[in-house]
Amino acid sequence: VIRHYDLLSSADFVHCMAYDQPGQHSTVSFFESGIRLGQEKGFDLSKMTIGVPFYARHIRNGEPKTYYEIVDKLDDEVVDEYKHYYFNSRITITKKTKIAASAGLGGIMIWELGQDVQPLNDPRSLMTA
Numbered sequence: 318v319i320r321h322y323d324l325l326s327s328a329d330f331v332h333c334m335a336y337d338q339p340g341q342h343s344t345v346s347f348f349e350s351g352i353r354l355g356q357e358k359g360f361d362l363s364k365m366t367i368g369v370p371f372y373a374r375h376i377r378n379g380e381p382k383t384y385y386e387i388v389d390k391l392d393d394e395v396v397d398e399y400k401h402y403y404f405n406s407r408i409t410i411t412k413k414t415k416i417a418a419s420a421g422l423g424g425i426m427i428w429e430l431g432q433d434v435q436p437l438n439d440p441r442s443l444m445t446a
Contacts, residue, residue: 331360332426336370339379341403343370348413352420362421369413369425371432371443373404383432388441407446414446 333351336343351367373382376398387399397406405413417425427444434442 328364330423331355331365332368333365334368334428336368336428337374340376341397342374342379343403343405345409345412345416349416352416352422356420363423365422366424366426367413367417367422368428369405369410369443370428371405371430372428373399373402376401376403384443385432385434388434405443407441407443410443410446 333355335348335351338344338347348367348369352362352365355362355365371384373384373387374380375382382402382404384404387402387404391399397403397409414425430444433444436442437444439445
């Protein structure tokens with residue numbers, strides 16, 4: 318559809334969701350597959366952003382929880398899972414941001430900033446990753 322109607326020439330950015338898959342809903346490999354798809358389709362990657370989630374999803378039933386609902390319970394910021402809830406840790410967000418930059422993307426998009434720790438200068442905030 319995008320190519321057929323030449324939507325990219327009219328768009329400032331194309332935002333690609335890289336979350337909400339079954340199970341571990343927002344892995345690095347899923348993020349990278351979004352970039353590969355853009356490359357394969359010939360998108361101008363500087364006009365493309367890929368989304369990162371600021372929330373968790375239960376691995377089995379998909380129930381969501383905001384990052385701020387689980388952050389106080391985390392012992393280790395390296396993990397991406399808490400009691401069967403999968404989320405992106407600060408380390409994963411940093412890794413995805415570096416991947417996007419090295420691929421020449423226009424940036425990343427966040428779903429959704431209000432689900433982060435407040436204030437945003439909190440050292441546990443995903444925005445500071």
